[in-house]
Amino acid sequence: MSMQALFENLQISWPAEREAALQVTSPIDGQLLGSLRTHSNADANQAVTNAHAAFVAWRSIPAPQRGALLYAFAQRLRNHKQTLAQVITLECGKITAEAEGEVQEMIDICDFAVGLSRQLYGLTIASERPDHALREIWQPLGPTLVISAFNFPMAVWSWNAALTLVCGNSLVWKPSELTPFCALACHGLLQQCINEMDTAPAGLSQLLIGDCTLGEHLVQHKHVPLVSATGSCRMGQAVGAQVASRFGRSILELGGNNAIIVTEKAELDLALRGLVFGAAGTAGQRCTTTRRLFMHHSIADKLIARLQEVYGQLRIGDPRQQDTLVGPLIHNDAYQNMQRALLKAREAGCHIVGGERCCTEEYPQAYYVRPALVDTRGIWENHAHEVFAPVLYCFDYEDLEDAIARQNAVPQGLSSAIFTRDITEAELFLSARGSDCGIANVNLGTSGAEIGGAFGGEKHTGGGRESDSDAWKSYMRRMTATINYSSQLPLAQGIDFSV
Numbered sequence: 001m002s003m004q005a006l007f008e009n010l011q012i013s014w015p016a017e018r019e020a021a022l023q024v025t026s027p028i029d030g031q032l033l034g035s036l037r038t039h040s041n042a043d044a045n046q047a048v049t050n051a052h053a054a055f056v057a058w059r060s061i062p063a064p065q066r067g068a069l070l071y072a073f074a075q076r077l078r079n080h081k082q083t084l085a086q087v088i089t090l091e092c093g094k095i096t097a098e099a100e101g102e103v104q105e106m107i108d109i110c111d112f113a114v115g116l117s118r119q120l121y122g123l124t125i126a127s128e129r130p131d132h133a134l135r136e137i138w139q140p141l142g143p144t145l146v147i148s149a150f151n152f153p154m155a156v157w158s159w160n161a162a163l164t165l166v167c168g169n170s171l172v173w174k175p176s177e178l179t180p181f182c183a184l185a186c187h188g189l190l191q192q193c194i195n196e197m198d199t200a201p202a203g204l205s206q207l208l209i210g211d212c213t214l215g216e217h218l219v220q221h222k223h224v225p226l227v228s229a230t231g232s233c234r235m236g237q238a239v240g241a242q243v244a245s246r247f248g249r250s251i252l253e254l255g256g257n258n259a260i261i262v263t264e265k266a267e268l269d270l271a272l273r274g275l276v277f278g279a280a281g282t283a284g285q286r287c288t289t290t291r292r293l294f295m296h297h298s299i300a301d302k303l304i305a306r307l308q309e310v311y312g313q314l315r316i317g318d319p320r321q322q323d324t325l326v327g328p329l330i331h332n333d334a335y336q337n338m339q340r341a342l343l344k345a346r347e348a349g350c351h352i353v354g355g356e357r358c359c360t361e362e363y364p365q366a367y368y369v370r371p372a373l374v375d376t377r378g379i380w381e382n383h384a385h386e387v388f389a390p391v392l393y394c395f396d397y398e399d400l401e402d403a404i405a406r407q408n409a410v411p412q413g414l415s416s417a418i419f420t421r422d423i424t425e426a427e428l429f430l431s432a433r434g435s436d437c438g439i440a441n442v443n444l445g446t447s448g449a450e451i452g453g454a455f456g457g458e459k460h461t462g463g464g465r466e467s468d469s470d471a472w473k474s475y476m477r478r479m480t481a482t483i484n485y486s487s488q489l490p491l492a493q494g495i496d497f498s499v
């Protein structure tokens with residue numbers, strides 16, 4: 001189905017224009033999906049002004065009523081789950097099952113946000129002064145700028161959107177210029193819900209289409225108190241510094257270089273499944289993709305052999321076909337990047353299985369690859385750089401503490417996992433001496449986190465947390481209020497200031 005037909009299904013007017021500046025192509029076959037007008041800095045300023053005006057109205061609407069907007073949005077997402085998944089598949093190349101999973105994540109976060117709308121709790125704290133009350137109150141913050149990446153073109157936005165709207169804020173969204181139709185679809189459905197809700201101000205959600213120069217302009221805008229950005233470490237470093245320089249707040253979700261440790265006590269069948277989905281799933285284009293494997297030397301030969309066998313059977317091709325497991329890379333640059341990384345490993349003497357381009361006859365303008373296994377044993381100790389493609393670097397180890405140290409010895413700190421049936425090994429991995437990542441799993445892979453936990457990582461991953469748990473607090477401002485209901489004015493710390 002064409003993108004235009006999918007938009008008709010969603011009852012969103014077709015936004016493409018002839019010969020507009022941004023030409024969006026499908027990674028499935030390189031065909032043009034449509035051309036879109038991009039927004040100028042002046043458009044961006046207007047959008048922030050609109051979002052600010054909407055925020056001023058929205059912050060006074062009781063939070064449970066704000067939750068009703070997310071309830072309605074979740075219903076719309078449920079009704080259009082398949083269509084939205086098709087939009088994702090067409091524009092970002094995800095296989096159908098994973099695209100539907102992404103829409104499910106959106107539904108889940110909206111459901112969470114509805115519950116959260118009645119749970120924006122603050123604390124009551126014991127005051128040191130007589131007849132005084134000390135309270136912590138969570139207040140709306142202002143417009144939230146969301147900068148999202150191509151690989152989760154809907155879900156990551158929704159984590160931010162659902163929470164920030166319930167928290168009483170408005171939204172400005174600058175999606176990746178590779179996936180603007182995904183953004184237009186989500187924004188269009190949300191706008192339908194906003195239009196149907198009397199108390200929701202019209203400008204609550206703003207969408208801006210453009211490249212990183214538009215993002216840079218928005219990041220500097222003084223009326224955007226919070227910037228939530230997902231993407232490369234380089235992008236995050238620039239965004240974080242700019243936002244900090246104007247005392248804004250940022251939530252950064254950047255690169256990962258996620259590892260799985262498979263110990264001699266692991267159940268190999270389980271480990272194998274976790275590894276294959278983690279490393280080859282989503283064509284290796286998740287932040288949480290498994291990029292490194294540390295195997296206990298006693299099982300290494302066996303595990304590598306089994307991985308090679310399964311990798312040989314992976315069905316690569318058109319992501320719209322039901323039995324495909326690995327779709328295309330997003331573009332030629334991603335492909336070149338992968339090939340450069342493989343060349344480096346080959347030149348160093350690593351043994352490589354897979355990595356070659358495929359489906360070129362059917363799709364000469366697209367970039368399908370066989371996921372690659374790089375056996376680095378005896379050559380490399382570690383791999384510090386994130387290659388955003390399906391490349392799994394395999395290492396062996398003798399001692400678990402050493403494997404954990406090597407797992408941690410990279411700049412990134414997003415996701416990590418251990419496969420073991422030994423409680424001592426598992427608990428060591430989760431202890432203060434264990435994984436230094438934001439996500440640490442036992443007997444499951446590094447990718448595919450549920451929305452229930454806070455999502456994000458340490459070090460060059462940026463330190464931000466999104467999704468559930470108490471991540472909502474990042475979208476609000478904390479107010480400490482002290483109330484004196486006595487007729488005295490005792491000072492804190494017992495200070496005497498009588499004149």
Ligand code: UN1
Nearest residue numbers: 152286287288447448449
């Ligand atoms: C991302 O790759 O940016 O854990 C997000 C996962 C997903 C989210 C990934 N729930 O793989």
